[in-house]
Amino acid sequence: MKLPRFTFGIGDRFGHQGQAQLRALQNVAAQGVDVSPVWNKSNREHNLIGTEPSSLRAEANEAVAALGWTAPYFVDADHINLKTVDRFLEASDFFTIDVADSIGKAPDPAAVERLVARHAGEPLDFPGLSSPILRGREQVTAAAGKFLSAMQEASEVYRHIAARKPAGSFAVEVSTDEASSPQTPAELYLILAMLADEGVPVATIAPKFTGQFNKGVDYEGSLTDFAREFEDDLIVLKHAGAALGLPEGLKLSVHSGSDKFSIYPVINRLVKRHGAGLHLKTAGTTWLEEIAAIAGSGEEGRALAVGIYADALTRYDEVTAPYATVLHIDRSKLPSAAEVASWDGPRLSRAIIHDQSCPEFNANVRQLFHVAFKLAAEAGPKFTGLLKQHSEAVGEAVTGNLWDRHLKPLFL
Numbered sequence: 065m066k067l068p069r070f071t072f073g074i075g076d077r078f079g080h081q082g083q084a085q086l087r088a089l090q091n092v093a094a095q096g097v098d099v100s101p102v103w104n105k106s107n108r109e110h111n112l113i114g115t116e117p118s119s120l121r122a123e124a125n126e127a128v129a130a131l132g133w134t135a136p137y138f139v140d141a142d143h144i145n146l147k148t149v150d151r152f153l154e155a156s157d158f159f160t161i162d163v164a165d166s167i168g169k170a171p172d173p174a175a176v177e178r179l180v181a182r183h184a185g186e187p188l189d190f191p192g193l194s195s196p197i198l199r200g201r202e203q204v205t206a207a208a209g210k211f212l213s214a215m216q217e218a219s220e221v222y223r224h225i226a227a228r229k230p231a232g233s234f235a236v237e238v239s240t241d242e243a244s245s246p247q248t249p250a251e252l253y254l255i256l257a258m259l260a261d262e263g264v265p266v267a268t269i270a271p272k273f274t275g276q277f278n279k280g281v282d283y284e285g286s287l288t289d290f291a292r293e294f295e296d297d298l299i300v301l302k303h304a305g306a307a308l309g310l311p312e313g314l315k316l317s318v319h320s321g322s323d324k325f326s327i328y329p330v331i332n333r334l335v336k337r338h339g340a341g342l343h344l345k346t347a348g349t350t351w352l353e354e355i356a357a358i359a360g361s362g363e364e365g366r367a368l369a370v371g372i373y374a375d376a377l378t379r380y381d382e383v384t385a386p387y388a389t390v391l392h393i394d395r396s397k398l399p400s401a402a403e404v405a406s407w408d409g410p411r412l413s414r415a416i417i418h419d420q421s422c423p424e425f426n427a428n429v430r431q432l433f434h435v436a437f438k439l440a441a442e443a444g445p446k447f448t449g450l451l452k453q454h455s456e457a458v459g460e461a462v463t464g465n466l467w468d469r470h471l472k473p474l475f476l
């Protein structure tokens with residue numbers, strides 16, 4: 065399935081903000097830019113919260129019906145593999161096939177020779193690239209050693225889905241963003257060549273970019289390096305898609321994309337310059353709006369947020385472990401549970417809300433809350449009851465965050 069030019073991933077861990085999220089996309093549409101929502105939730109999130117993929121489909125359908133959204137929308141089986149895909153087959157029409165774990169698995173030598181025979185050749189110098197793509201025997205063999213087994217696995221997952229869903233009824237994303245090192249534009253080209261050979265109709269691809277994409281906070285790294293790499297990637301996609309016979313409209317996907325405020329102007333400018341498409345995935349930023357809004361909406365909410373923070377400190381290793389590679393928490397800058405308990409609700413909100421100009425904002429506190437959603441799930445009806453009780457304030461915060469801080473700088 066071909067994707068619209070612009071798609072925007074909206075994770076909603078607890079499933080209450082579908083309409084509030086969709087309102088942000090209506091705001092963009094009102095400005096004349098069509099951005100399609102993709103509700104995403106990973107297997108890990110479903111397991112931590114105790115939900116099934118059908119609940120995400122229900123949420124998306126309900127929001128779309130309630131707000132009269134008539135443009136396309138999607139439900140993403142986020143970061144699935146062969147072991148986890150089955151529970152998503154019915155509810156999803158967008159599959160993010162994650163093959164990062166298989167990067168570096170030794171490939172079959174005969175398959176490497178076939179890849180060399182098909183794709184080794186003179187350097188490719190697409191107009192605008194910062195340096196030509198070298199694809200001699202040496203480079204192709206090296207790329208095969210890193211990525212060929214992973215892309216064969218992506219093909220296996222794709223065929224598993226295709227055997228169970230009607231042709232043209234789902235979109236395919238391949239993600240390698242959870243790899244240990246970034247993929248260069250030249251590697252991206254060869255990865256696409258492998259996917260094309262394997263017959264995977266990839267609509268969007270999520271490489272690991274240079275720099276740190278930590279959860280819920282801004283980009284860490286060189287903006288110049290990011291801009292050069294991102295532009296090279298866009299140029300590779302523009303030319304490689306057609307040359308390799310991949311679907312028209314093949315586009316880049318940016319994972320852990322929420323709150324990367326410093327790179328949004330770069331992405332905006334380069335996507336426009338190249339007439340490119342974009343998928344950008346957000347998730348935890350919505351849960352953070354929920355807990356910040358609840359904390360600021362009365363004593364009950366404040367007490368719950370204070371309790372979650374205290375528990376998160378006590379169970380620090382447990383809550384941070386699944387996200388260890390995408391967190392940058394300076395534990396010496398985390399206030400004690402007693403100090404946080406002494407704050408009033410609005411003060412606690414300001415520590416969490418991602419306003420870098422606010423002196424009370426604390427990126428360490430924010431990241432700890434980001435991974436502590438499991439503790440809100442444990443609080444059960446106490447938490448969801450507050451979400452319902454303060455649905456107006458929470459919904460406004462969720463819409464405002466996606467619209468003002470994300471969609472406006474990215475697409476307008």
Ligand SMILES: [Zn+2]
Pocket residue numbers: 143239241242270319320
């Ligand atoms: Zn990812």
